[in-house]
Amino acid sequence: MPAPDLDTIVSLSKRRGFVFQSSEIYGGLGSAWDYGPLGVELKRNVKNLWWRDNIHLRDDMVGLDAAITMHPTVWKASGHLDSFADPFVGCLECVRYYRGDHLAQTVLDSKWYAALKKLLAGPAGQKDPEKALRNWAQNDGKKLAPNMPLVKNPQDAVGPLLDVLAKSATLPLCPNCGSAKLSEPKPANLMLSTMLGPVEATGTKVYLRPETAQGIFVNFVNVAQSTRKKLPFGVGQIGKSFRNEITPGNFTFRTREFEQMEIEYFCMPGTEDAHFAKWVQSRFDWYVKYGIAKERLRLRPHEKTELAFYAKECTDVEYLFPMGWSELEGIASRTHYDLNQHAKHSGQRLTYFDEEKKEHIVPFVVEPAAGADRATLAFLCDAYAEEQVRNEKRVVLRFHPEIAPIKIAVLPLLRNRPEIVDRATSLCHQLRASWISVYDDTAAIGKLYRRQDEIGTPFCITVDVQTVGDREKGEVGDQKVTVRDRDSMQQIRVPLAEIEACMRECMAGRWADVAKTYPPQAAKE
Ligand code: GAP
Secondary structure (H helix, E strand, C coil): CCCCCHHHHHHHHHHHCCEEECCHHHCCCCCCEEECHHHHHHHHHHHHHHHHHHHHCCCCEEEECCCCECCHHHHHHHCHHHHCEEEEEEECCCCCEEEHHHHHHHHHCCHHHHHHHHHHHCHHHHHCHHHHHHHHHHCHHHHHCCCCHHHHCHHHHHHHHHHHHHCCCCCCCCCCCCCCCECCCEEEECCEEEEECCCHHHCEEEEECCCCHHHHHHCHHHHHHHHCCCCCEEEEEEEEEECCCCCCECCCCECCEEEEEEEEEEECCCCHHHHHHHHHHHHHHHHHHCCCCHHHEEEEECCHHHCCCCCCEEEEEEEEECCEEEEEEEEEECCCHHHHHHHHHHCCCCCEEECCCCEEECCEEEEEEEEHHHHHHHHHHHHEEEEEECCEEEEEECCCCCCCCCCEEEEECCCCCHHHHHHHHHHHHHHHCCCCEEECCCCCHHHHHHHHHHHCCCEEEEECHHHHCCCCCCCCCCCEEEEEECCCCCEEEEEHHHHHHHHHHHHCCCHHHHHHHCCECCCCC
């Protein structure tokens, strides 16, 4: 069972230190989030695994880290200055803004729409819908949608409203206050700008990049010449991007500051379709490899009408987030448009010399463009599970071990026995050389296990009296510890001398084999 709703993830994130509202003590900034101690580890794992799998493990890939601020002409050439815009609609009464193309869905998701649908489906609405609506207008309606025509003027508005609601059609009303006074949709450019230079009057207006991709295109010749790479080859980059989104929301899903993980894969013209198909599959498989359930992932090829005029194809990897299927990553076949545009605007030759044909060619490009924040959110939502254990709710994040922020928790069974505490802390320090490990003695063992379950730690190791024996009695203990698997809650007894080898097997996903090798331990939870 993945996360039932986003609120569950938002509150767990705050409670456990994954994600906090930005500038919370000042009332927060709606479109920005801060990653806490666990969130920063989680997101770093996502980015590091992306980098390792797409760059380090491939012969045909290299990395880049371009600047966030770029020459302003970059954005003229890329088309962002002229056409990187979304249509926005404003409410003239409560002064809220909405994406024009998302307005219908935003109305369907609004509190007042849900309340009206519930009312009409209930006994009062079924018996006399007009009367129920008029009552609602005089009571809840005043709070939920004070500017709605029904609330301001129930006599005239009730009939037409009933017609629309009966058809489940959406209403051109403000999702916040219900007002019908909405502006016509107008395009709003999404670029954020700033000034470079200490004196505003003489500074240069520059843009914060809205995508990392252009940093790769403008460096194409630098990378090709310095690395002597032959086509096909790709350049990957991870970094911050900024967009003045009209309606940021759904937690970290849509923000104005976010991180992208993008690849520009340069290939011979004519070979792009095969590379496109391979990248689509490879990027889908990547999410599955690190634990996202296949049934909550799908590929959505774009309709021809959705494509930019220069693009040949585009397919989104979508994830079934709690708010519905939404884009996780887009893979686009972009022809040679970007390189040609930058060549035209810079006056430089952005080509690759084909040694066989002895001619300069402009490579075609396949672009897998992912979001680090969206991927992190998807891993978090997908890992979430609730279950009943001995009549109590257990919340567990079933992260893949490589995604989990903490890999091992070392727990002393008794914190008032110095030999247990010493042994547990030294074991934790030993394990840290290979895995992120924590020591915790702040509660009883059952509570400590639940705490680690809730943050997704795959393995706990417990040091107890049996491990260390009793110094005063001259007993040295059995020098074994209890290893507990988060998902099955099974426990085994492992000699300290074998603990690192054992953990290596566990991290590689071979718990079932490990559990057959060592004697089981009766669960102390
Ligand atoms: N260079 C192509 C490009 O930027 P995009 O589909 O606009 O394509 C790629 O962005 C990915 O970046 C998206 O699939 C998403 O994961 C992430 N992304 C885009 N806008 C975002 C936003 N406002 N907040 C969080 N992530 C975003």
